Amino acid sequence: MIAAKKVGIKSQTIRMPASTSEDELLKKIDELNNDKTVDGILIQLPVPEHISERKVCQAVDPRKDVDGFHLTNIGKLTCNLDTFVPCTALGVIELLKRSHIKTFGKNVVVCGRSKNVGLPISLLLHADEATVILCHRNTPPEELTFFAKRADIIISATGVVNLIKPEMVKPGACIIDVGITRITTPEGKSKIVGDVDFEGCKPIAGHITPVPGGVGPMTVAMLMVNTLTAAKKLAEEQNGS
Template sequence: MSAEVIYGKQLAEELREEMKEEVKGLKENGIYPKLVVVIIGEDPASMSYVRGKQRASEKVGLDSELIELPETTSEQELLELIDRLNQDQTVHGILVQLPLPDQIADQKVIEAIDPSKDVDGFHPSNVGKMMTGQETFYPCTPYGILVMLKRAEISLEGKHVVIIGRSNLVGKPVGQLLLNENATVTHCHSRTKNLQEHTRKADILIVAAGKPGLISAEDISEGVV
């Protein structure tokens, strides 16, 4: 039995075309959606990620502004900037690139962003809405996984989903989103005993542990997603 590959790039292009039409419709009604991305320091991985977001925004017609701040920026300076962006009616989305320098508390910054502009879906208010199955901003990678599964017409209801990883950014939220879709979810992590026993029982396996080569062919059963 040969494997079927879900191509993320192809799906992303289809979604961008749909978003382009949505943005066009907003502009026709006098709404010009704007995303502001804030990055502190010059971490190469973060810079690459942020520039990718800017390119994606431009492709769908969003107004995108990048604010680059030095590594020495204080927590108070960043909080004051976020407050100004919260008050700015022309800004619809605020994204602060993580991780932040040691002098700035990530959680304090996340909680400072207006939940209605929190496009990363990290604010406790949006996390709470996700937990209770309400419409809100969802963390992008978990939501991307959900969209990929749905677009590939993979049934989720009643399926056993095994997730390796329990981070607040991917592992936990993707489990909740799939639970909201009536899947049965098992979370595994670095302390899980007999990992293979769990992975071999999965209908759908999601690996978000940041460790290459963690899963091999013998760790999964035939027909798993």
Template sequence: MLAIIFIVSIAKMPEILPNINKLHFIKTANIIDGKKVAQDIQKELKTQIETWIKQGNRRPCLIAILVGEDPASQTYIEKKMAASREVGIESKTIKLPVTSKESEIIDEIQKLNKDDSVDGILVQLPVPEHVSERHVCNAVDPLKDVDGFHTTNIGKLTLNSDTFIPATALAVLELIKRYNIPTFGKNIVVCGRSKNVGLPITLLLHSDAKNELPGGEATVTLCHRHTPPEELEFFAKHADIIISATGVVNLIKSHMVKRGACIIDVGITRITTKDGKTKLVGDVDFEGVSKVAEYITPVPGGVGPMTVAMLMSNTLKAAQHILKKNSA
């Protein structure tokens, strides 16, 4: 009986072979390893900084201001300070009480603006509710604004002029470049319109590559909380690249992603698992989407480490720009 079945199967092969190419085999997406790329960038920066110092320049200096004792903010600051030490940037955190008045925070910033030994200034966000985030960000000297949040730097970004790019947006762009993911003429969906992440990413990817700040030459659709779910799904299904930065868990699911797309997950949300433990997750259903996409970033280990690395890059850039201005 077994022999007969085998013969029949062979006889059916001519019918089966033409259809093999139509089958979709499950393939796990290539992981975009932000942690590895961040380590590579920090090694490059360390070499550049040591060369900079050997040329007779002082060591770049980054000062962070932390208002209050928010645990997440403290963790982010610690990571930034550790990265500074790793690449050879002098760094310090100024801690202010949560009750600090807006005028007191701005006074501290103004002191740093006038300090010629300081190259980069960042105010860890969010600030307390009684403090205006915009007033505080605009108090930082645009030449020392390594976060890229000052109105002047955001304005330059809209005009594709060379400026400080917000670190998370720069992280996304750098990952796309280092993994050789094409953007020219591609459809890109950005979920989230924040002025620190979603909007800068959109500005970088849609613009002309011939500008002073080269753009990605893509067609970019910017979606946000008021985009109807069915419209988001429509746009996502036609996207070659999806970048999500909303903090909405499982916003992007496998049925919304076309095969072969690139998925950049910027979202970070801490959830409690069934066993009572906590873990970080992104906006993307990683398990499902990784079976459809060609490239995908994990959370954690994707955009997060890259954001810190690009902040270090901005700090070196600030030192170089300040030297150029003082030498003019």
């Protein structure tokens, strides 16, 4: 909401109680689909257990699906077609581009296989002809270490604290930490940390992102980009061009 205001995008948060039925939520989504003043729709996940996440994501008009979760957009992504890409994955790619880190022909380890982050990141890097190894939290530690030590780029999105350790990192490698876990420090304070042992890996890595303050702001920025793209495309449709 703050980012939208800063860049001049009119936004609205619709808060519905946890007791809202699936039909009520789907009806609200349908209203937004048919509202010509709305260009982008984002459903805050997770939804309550009595509501189907897939059904809800599928209910959003794919032309307004700025989260990139509709099956139409996911399918286009797998075929390397122009589509809405999940914001965190798009943010990671933008970080690499803006930092002038080449991915073509590079060895990349993506740790985390979620459909919203790890999988789309892998697809995007694969399309750029990187050699992509997709691991996850249940990959045996010795196997993860084997792959990670050979990676030019490590991207981790598992929510497992200190999963990526210094001994796993090749000197000069780029590390992008997408993990977010809230922990309690020995002093009793709440703290957000990522998947990477930041202090241990920092001296070894050529590039490394912090948590918080790294990928998070990029996710928000890419949401603004997707919304602007949706607005432009819908305006072209309405104008018949």
